[in-house]
Amino acid sequence: MSSPASARLDRFRRARRDRDLAVIEGFHALKHALRFDAEILEAICAEPQQLQELASELAPDLGGRLMALAHPVEPELFAQLAPRAARTGVIALAKRTHPSFSAVLTDHADAPIVLLEQPRDLSNVGACVRVAAAAEAAAVIVTGRHDPWHADAIRGAAGLHYALPVLWCQEVPASDRALVALDPAGEEIGLREIPPRAVLAFGSERRGLSQELLAQATHRVRIPMRAGVSSLNLATSVAAVLFALRLAATDRGREPSR
Numbered sequence: 001m002s003s004p005a006s007a008r009l010d011r012f013r014r015a016r017r018d019r020d021l022a023v024i025e026g027f028h029a030l031k032h033a034l035r036f037d038a039e040i041l042e043a044i045c046a047e048p049q050q051l052q053e054l055a056s057e058l059a060p061d062l063g064g065r066l067m068a069l070a071h072p073v074e075p076e077l078f079a080q081l082a083p084r085a086a087r088t089g090v091i092a093l094a095k096r097t098h099p100s101f102s103a104v105l106t107d108h109a110d111a112p113i114v115l116l117e118q119p120r121d122l123s124n125v126g127a128c129v130r131v132a133a134a135a136e137a138a139a140v141i142v143t144g145r146h147d148p149w150h151a152d153a154i155r156g157a158a159g160l161h162y163a164l165p166v167l168w169c170q171e172v173p174a175s176d177r178a179l180v181a182l183d184p185a186g187e188e189i190g191l192r193e194i195p196p197r198a199v200l201a202f203g204s205e206r207r208g209l210s211q212e213l214l215a216q217a218t219h220r221v222r223i224p225m226r227a228g229v230s231s232l233n234l235a236t237s238v239a240a241v242l243f244a245l246r247l248a249a250t251d252r253g254r255e256p257s258r
């Protein structure tokens, strides 16, 4: 018969391969997951005193929810629950969300969708999810072989996968949205020329966007950079575009109506 400790280790190990589950490592990721209504199945902490202090200082809005959820275990067991144990001493299992592509693509709100074509670096994917959530993008869609719900991506996103739809596919279904390719070799155009509800496509860290995607794009746009600089980092370019659009929309909202 397995002990409770080995059963717990086994659940965390299996969860890393389960497409319905998410492993949430660290205080900030768990804090955001709770704020955005993740269904937490199990939470484990190594140092209840430290968790209590973090919760009181950084997440008073969660009241006692974090402490009520977190089950204390010995530090030796905690260290085995993740390849790199979270310094903040907490880890959790939660259900993933499975939003529908058609609901996301047909949504009529003005917010853009971020499409990441075959990204290679999971921390970059996480950083893109984090900034997309902050800028209130409609969704993040990821193609390629890297699961955007991998624990490293969730850690990079500080748990903000629960704040907006994050979808994984190999081919993005067609929709009525404009497809805007973000490409260092694109044209410099005004923000007003980027239509609302666009799918903003960003390429992989090494190769950029594929020829197939560039051929389908309705616009090919460049973020202006100083001469001699080849490109921005993937997550930095997502942040630049989303916040430029968001600030432009805020400015338009402030313009006096004529």
Ligand SMILES: C[S@@+](CC[C@H](N)C(=O)[O-])C[C@H]1O[C@@H](n2cnc3c(N)ncnc32)[C@H](O)[C@@H]1O
Binding pocket: 181, 182, 183, 184, 185, 201, 202, 203, 204, 205, 206, 207, 208, 209, 221, 222, 223, 224, 225, 230, 231, 232, 233, 234, 237
């Ligand atoms: C690190 S860059 C890829 C660099 C790649 N060698 C290339 O030339 O596209 C990753 C992605 O960030 C986006 N990006 C980076 N700098 C950009 C810029 N100045 N203008 C538009 N998109 C940019 C693009 O979508 C690009 O595919």
